[in-house]
Amino acid sequence: xxxxxxxxxxxxxxxxxxxxxxxxxxxxxxxxxxxxxxxxxxxxxxxxxxxxxxxxxxxxxxxxxxxxxxxxxxxxxxxxxxxxxxxxxxxxxxxxxxxxxxxxxxxxxxxxxxxxxxxxxxxxxxxxxxxxxxxxxxxxxxxxxxxxxxxxxxxxxxxxxxxxxxxxxxxxxxxxxxxxxxxxxxxxxxxxxxxxxxxxxxxxxxxxxxxxxxxxx
Amino acid sequence: xxxxxxxxxxxxxxxxxxxxxxxxxxxxxxxxxxxxxxxxxxxxxxxxxxxxxxxxxxxxxxxxxxxxxxxxxxxxxxxxxxxxxxxxxxxxxxxxxxxxxxxxxxxxxxxxxxxxxxxxxxxxxxxxxxxxxxxxxxxxxxxxxxxxxxxxxxxxxxxxxxxxxxxxxxxxxxxxxxxxxxxxxxxxxxxxxxxxxxxxxxxxxxxxxxxxxxxxx
Numbered sequence: 296x297x298x299x300x301x302x303x304x305x306x307x308x309x310x311x312x313x314x315x316x317x318x319x320x321x322x323x324x325x326x327x328x329x330x331x332x333x334x335x336x337x338x339x340x341x342x343x344x345x346x347x348x349x350x351x352x353x354x355x356x357x358x359x360x361x362x363x364x365x366x367x368x369x370x371x372x373x374x375x376x377x378x379x380x381x382x383x384x385x386x387x388x389x390x391x392x393x394x395x396x397x398x399x400x401x402x403x404x405x406x407x408x409x410x411x412x413x414x415x416x417x418x419x420x421x422x423x424x425x426x427x428x429x430x431x432x433x434x435x436x437x438x439x440x441x442x443x444x445x446x447x448x449x450x451x452x453x454x455x456x457x458x459x460x461x462x463x464x465x466x467x468x469x470x471x472x473x474x475x476x477x478x479x480x481x482x483x484x485x486x487x488x489x490x491x492x493x494x495x496x497x498x499x500x501x502x503x504x505x506x507x508x509x510x511x512x
Numbered sequence: 513x514x515x516x517x518x519x520x521x522x523x524x525x526x527x528x529x530x531x532x533x534x535x536x537x538x539x540x541x542x543x544x545x546x547x548x549x550x551x552x553x554x555x556x557x558x559x560x561x562x563x564x565x566x567x568x569x570x571x572x573x574x575x576x577x578x579x580x581x582x583x584x585x586x587x588x589x590x591x592x593x594x595x596x597x598x599x600x601x602x603x604x605x606x607x608x609x610x611x612x613x614x615x616x617x618x619x620x621x622x623x624x625x626x627x628x629x630x631x632x633x634x635x636x637x638x639x640x641x642x643x644x645x646x647x648x649x650x651x652x653x654x655x656x657x658x659x660x661x662x663x664x665x666x667x668x669x670x671x672x673x674x675x676x677x678x679x680x681x682x683x684x685x686x687x688x689x690x691x692x693x694x695x696x697x698x699x700x701x702x703x704x705x706x707x708x709x710x711x712x713x714x715x716x717x718x719x720x721x722x723x724x725x726x727x728x729x
Contacts, residue, residue, distance in 0.1 A: 364611040368607035371606070389585075397580055397581045
């Protein structure tokens with residue numbers, strides 16, 4: 296039975312799962328959800344995710360939401376297919392992957408997402424980007440990236456010398472961020488830049504990036 | 513070798529780990545971190561967690577931070593001790609635990625924490641609580657709790673008919689929230705109230721709650 300992913304190929308959280316599916320060499324059917332007509336707030340979708348957010352994964356009778364939880368499930372279920380993303384056989388490495396997944400979730404995304412939102416989404420809604428919000432978050436993001444720079448001077452990837460979900464989860468927002476005028480925050484940090492160049496040219500991501508046209512002219 | 517937990521018994525993220533350690537029947541040494549003198553921003557602490565946040569767990573040579581990642585590690589390492597908190601032998605149940613852990617992390621905490629912060633912390637810093645922030649988040653929290661009410665009408669706990677990390681992670685913030693004037697948001701929802709009464713009287717939590725004196729007169 297083919298995996299069904301409900302979402303949008305421009306959405307950061309949907310693409311987070313799509314990249315993982317490609318890394319694990321899994322076929323899937325992408326079922327578009329029309330956010331503009333609020334299809335995600337209708338009963339049929341709310342029955343799959345009561346919070347009304349994309350993505351949702353259906354694997355037979357199992358229905359999952361929250362992109363990072365979906366990816367942990369995929370990484371565990373298909374641990375012997377494609378690239379190993381969570382090191383399930385090594386308790387300490389697996390724990391370190393989880394630590395840096397939480398860093399992405401609680402330190403990185405909360406600072407990078409308002410910048411991407413203000414730069415790309417606010418204008419679509421007829422609002423001027425709030426430069427104060429952008430500036431405050433650029434400062435916070437710089438501090439987070441200083442920690443990444445030190446970390447990545449010792450290991451090739453965030454959780455160690457192996458690519459994992461901890462790295463993968465950074466791809467969608469960073470991809471959009473690199474199209475803003477502030478990409479130097481990444482490019483000016485030697486080890487962060489090398490890490491970004493490495494993870495953003497993996498074939499599993501390149502397949503997905505083609506559809507991430509949000510913000511393009 | 514005894515587990516070392518660096519943190520504070522009033523901190524929500526430190527107590528999240530302490531509760532887990534008690535559930536897993538693990539002895540540990542709590543090493544206080546003096547946040548008031550910014551001990552957490554000094555080199556000795558930053559070497560353990562470069563983001564300067566509590567808690568940090570040391571298990572022999574392994575150093576971990578981010579409370580939810582620490583708890584996943586403890587739940588996996590000590591899966592045969594104390595209460596099973598992540599259902600590691602059942603892939604679908606384990607995935608559902610992760611989904612509701614992410615819900616706590618991305619839907620629940622971001623709405624409940626500003627309320628607790630404004631009510632208890634702002635006055636300590638000489639600021640009046642911002643009632644607009646409180647009201648906005650009470651409205652959002654009510655919507656999240658509506659989903660919980662529906663969910664908990666079908667299963668006894670968030671991930672199923674078993675207590676898990678998904679429930680446990682709610683304890684610290686909800687405990688403080690129940691001391692605010694808005695506890696009716698929990699008490700007026702029948703199934704949420706029954707769930708709260710159940711999870712908040714577990715012995716592992718009662719041991720920790722004694723030290724959660726923040727906001728007491």
